[in-house]
Amino acid sequence: MKLYLMSDDIALRARWIGILSSLHPTTLPAFSLDIPSPSIVMASDRVLTDVSDEILKKLFEQRVMILSTTPSFSEAQKFLALGAMGYGNAMMHESHLYSVYQALEEGKVWLHPDFITMMILQIHDHNNPKEKSLEMLNVLSNREREVALMLGNGSTHQEISDALDITVRTVKAHSSAIYQKLDIKDRLALSLLLNK
Template identity: 65%
Template sequence: MRLYLLSDDSALRDRWMSSLMILKPTVSSMISSDIEREAILFVHDTMIVPMSETEIKDLFGRRVMVFSMTPDFSEAQHFLQRGAMGYGNAMMHESHLHSAYQALEEGKVWLHPDFITLMISQIQDRNSSKEKSLAVLEVLSPREREVALMLGDGATHQEIADTLEITVRTIKAHASAIYQKLSVKDRLALSLLLHS
């Protein structure tokens, strides 16, 4: 899937280009309507500010990851509500850039784990229907249920592994099985399922 790196900051474009060279991205300082609809767009948030409402709506009809030099949780929420599939620090590590690309390619959302935890806690604050959560989890094994509830409450893989005294690798295996059985894509979707 074609990747576009869109920023009005030449140093940032160069940094992304060198980090993502293997994906052969197209680099631009403009957002063009000629970009194919199925492409993945990494967009610097400063590019969105001068856009019209129509242009913004068109932009977020695509697979867009928004990057900010000063990431902010409320800004992340704003862009995700508009239709962005990801939000992150413009200067994040190369491995996270690749991870974000892969998530968007698979149709998943990518956020920094701290932002996911904050979103999950907000979801929990608005809703708390344990009875529905338990009914949804009946398709899972007892251990998977235990892991699912902890994931849905915002615990990290490491925290769950420490609590249950098993390896992170085992937690990841349980998480994959849980997501598949419940037809959810990730931890955030699981939390929404359990707390909505």
């Protein structure tokens, strides 16, 4: 899948090109809809500032990651609601930029873990998950069920590790098993499943 880097900031584009050079990206110095489908686009939020929501929706028919030099949760929500597949810091570590590309290539959403936690907390019903949703967890072991409920509440891997007195590595292993058994991609999808 072809990669496009869209930014009006020369230094930022140069940084992205340096990091992602092995993917042979095409750079765009301004907003453009002239991108063949299917493609992955990593776009600076600055080039999207004056673009209408309707035009953004057209851009987001591609697999688009928005990168911001000043990330905010409200901006992430706006772009994700319009159809972007990811949101993050324009200066994120190079390994994260590769993770972004891989996630989008696989059709997955990419968000910083802190943003995922904030989204989960917004949708979470703090009283109790719905009874019907709890029945779906019957395919899990008792420990996986405990981990799933904590993940669905917005707990981080470290918080679950501390609460259940298990290693973070074990929490991650349980998380992978949970996602596989429930046929979901991540903890945001788990939270949505538990609270629908």
